[in-house]
Amino acid sequence: MPDNTFSAMRQSIVDGAPDTAANLAQQAVAAGTSPLDAINNGYVPGMHEVGEQFAKGQMFLPDMMASAEAMRAAMAVLDPELKKVGTERPLSGVVVLGTTKGDIHEIGKILVGTLLTAHGFRVHDLGVDVPGEKFAAKARELNADIVGVSALLTTTMRNQRGVIEALEKAGLRSQVKIMVGGAPVSRRWAEEIGADGYAKDAMSAVDLARELMQQKSAIAEHA
Ligand code: HCB
Numbered sequence: 001m002p003d004n005t006f007s008a009m010r011q012s013i014v015d016g017a018p019d020t021a022a023n024l025a026q027q028a029v030a031a032g033t034s035p036l037d038a039i040n041n042g043y044v045p046g047m048h049e050v051g052e053q054f055a056k057g058q059m060f061l062p063d064m065m066a067s068a069e070a071m072r073a074a075m076a077v078l079d080p081e082l083k084k085v086g087t088e089r090p091l092s093g094v095v096v097l098g099t100t101k102g103d104i105h106e107i108g109k110i111l112v113g114t115l116l117t118a119h120g121f122r123v124h125d126l127g128v129d130v131p132g133e134k135f136a137a138k139a140r141e142l143n144a145d146i147v148g149v150s151a152l153l154t155t156t157m158r159n160q161r162g163v164i165e166a167l168e169k170a171g172l173r174s175q176v177k178i179m180v181g182g183a184p185v186s187r188r189w190a191e192e193i194g195a196d197g198y199a200k201d202a203m204s205a206v207d208l209a210r211e212l213m214q215q216k217s218a219i220a221e222h223a
Contacts, residue, residue, distance in 0.1 A: 005033075006042040009074070013046025014053075016066025018073035025077035035078040036203065039111065043074050047107070051183075071107050075114075082114050091122060093145040093213045096138045098126035100159040105152035108182065108202070112148060115202040116209060121146075132159070132166030139167065139176050145216060146209055149195075151182040160185070161193040177212040181205060 005024065012021040021043070028038045050067040053059040097113050099106055106128050113123045124142055126134060139147050147167065151157040160180045167173045177196040180189070190198035196212055199205035 006038075006045075009038060009042025010046040010049065012074070013043055013067050013070050014049050016063060016070050018070045021070040021074040022077050025074040029077060029081055035081040036115075038074075038078060040201075043071055047071060068107060075107070075110065079114050082118050084118075090120060092120035093122075093209065093216075094142050095121050095123045095146045095148055095209065096126065096135060096142060096144045097123055097148040097150070098130035098135055099128040099150045099152070100156050100163065101129055101131045102159060103151055103153055103156035104128045105150070105182070108152070109148075109150040111202045112150070112181065112199075112205045115206050116148075119206045119210075121206075121209060132162040132164075133170075135163045136166040136170040136172060139172055140170060144176055146177045146179060146212055148179050148181070148205065148209075151180070151185060154184045157182060157184050157189065160189075160195065164194055177216060179205065179208050179212065 005028070009021065009024050009028075012024060024042070025035075025038060028042075029035070047067065050059060050064055054064050095113075095116055097109055097116075099109050109125070109128075113125050116123050124138060124144075126138060135147050135149070138144070147163065149160045149163045151160055164173070164178055167176055167178065179197045179199055180193070180195045181199045185198060187198045190196075196215075197208045199208045
């Protein structure tokens with residue numbers, strides 16, 4: 001796919017233009033472009049630019065909402081394409097996913113869920129603004145292997161620790177691996193709160209989830 005198409009995708013997000021974003025995604029699918037390339041090289045850079053402009057006071061909340069709408073329109077086209085990869089795979093593991101309490105950012109988390117599904121994981125997405133107890137209850141109900149917690153605000157990333165505490169309180173911590181992510185989150189933060197891993201993007205989340213499943217089976221073999 002030519003660079004100017006990626007740059008048009010990026011611009012459709014900055015402009016908050018859902019129809020353009022969706023049309024470009026359809027063209028990409030028709031041209032056989034990898035949906036992940038379109039997301040990573042086209043749409044996500046647009047989101048980053050929106051974040052930068054918002055931080056500088058050059059964009060406001062309604063603009064950021066329009067950009068999110070454009071991203072959703074592109075994802076509605078690309079999501080089924082991403083999921084096609086996973087249809088014939090054996091079950092890799094069960095993941096409970098959600099955005100932490102106080103936080104309504106969901107685009108990155110949805111992308112993580114889509115790629116995990118595409119790579120054979122069964123994903124239950126709890127949505128946004130999810131308290132720790134709800135993660136724990138769903139993990140118990142589904143006998144989950146992994147809990148993935150997203151946070152996009154510096155004020156809500158500390159609630160990731162709350163999810164770990166809720167799993168400990170429910171007596172599930174030794175059975176469930178925890179991975180964290182989101183723009184302000186880092187490997188160091190993951191270590192500080194006692195998570196099992198950090199992923200910087202959706203594809204790294206798939207790699208990490210696979211690694212965590214290997215760790216789980218190694219523990220089971222030695223038990
Ligand atoms: Co929002 N917002 N926002 N926002 N927002 C950010 C996050 C800022 C960084 C923008 C800025 O100031 N530069 C900023 C946070 C500052 C901070 O805390 N340090 C911010 C702010 C301040 C706010 C409000 C407080 C604004 C206000 O009301 N004054 C408000 C908060 C509302 C709330 O949550 N309580 C708010 C609202 C919004 C919306 C609603 C307008 C909209 C979200 C719409 C939605 O999701 N339905 C929005 C958006 C779109 C953004 C930006 C522009 C983009 C976020 C995004 O979708 N990125 C964002 C700027 C930015 O992040 N650079 C800005 C694209 C995805 C693909 O990346 O990082 O989310 P991702 O996910 C990656 C990665 O992190 C990882 O994989 C994903 C896929 O590759 N990952 C995981 C994510 N979760 C994972 C979990 C795992 O287990 C593993 C990996």
